[in-house]
Amino acid sequence: MNGTNFALILFTCFAFGLPLWAMQANDYDGRDINGCSGECYEQWKEETGGVVAVSAAKAAAKAAAPPAELGKMAYIGCVACHGAAGEGGVGPKLAGQTMEAIADKLTRYKNGETVGSQSALMWSQASQLGSDDIENLAAYIVTL
Numbered sequence: 640m641n642g643t644n645f646a647l648i649l650f651t652c653f654a655f656g657l658p659l660w661a662m663q664a665n666d667y668d669g670r671d672i673n674g675c676s677g678e679c680y681e682q683w684k685e686e687t688g689g690v691v692a693v694s695a696a697k698a699a700a701k702a703a704a705p706p707a708e709l710g711k712m713a714y715i716g717c718v719a720c721h722g723a724a725g726e727g728g729v730g731p732k733l734a735g736q737t738m739e740a741i742a743d744k745l746t747r748y749k750n751g752e753t754v755g756s757q758s759a760l761m762w763s764q765a766s767q768l769g770s771d772d773i774e775n776l777a778a779y780i781v782t783l
């Protein structure tokens with residue numbers, strides 16, 4: 640056997656063997672995320688405390704994150720009109736305003752109140768926000 644043949648055989652083994660091995664490795668062992676039921680689910684529940692504990696842990700992680708961090712994520716939806724640095728554009732400049740002023744105006748928009756002549760543009764934006772979202776956004780905007 641010369642070197643080329645050997646390489647060919649080696650390659651063939653690899654080319655056919657690898658998918659076989661991969662299929663073997665993917666064999667359902669009762670623990671993959673999509674097929675976890677019955678005993679598997681009971682075990683998952685025991686390990687994690689179940690759905691309630693998992694969502695409680697997520698909520699705790701969210702509560703532990705600094706408000707400005709959370710506000711930064713929410714502000715992504717505002718950039719188009721208020722600018723990444725709060726410099727203004729379609730909407731007024733937000734940078735330089737106090738946390739109270741921002742939160743107050745957002746709450747008024749949320750309640751469908753008129754602040755300026757274009758308040759209608761903010762009503763739909765603010766209607767989506769919870770009071771914690773408003774606080775987080777205000778906490779972020781004052782850092783701009």
Ligand code: HEC
Nearest residue numbers: 716717720729730731741744754755756757758760764776
């Ligand atoms: C479609 C464009 C648009 C988007 C998106 C938008 N805004 Fe506005 N925003 C405006 C306009 C226009 C005004 C002025 C409304 C008025 O006349 O009362 C405004 C006003 C405001 C005000 C009051 C500013 C002031 O000095 O009176 C705040 C605070 C504000 N927006 C925050 C936000 C936040 C936070 C978001 C993201 C959740 C957001 N906006 C998304 C257009 C937008």
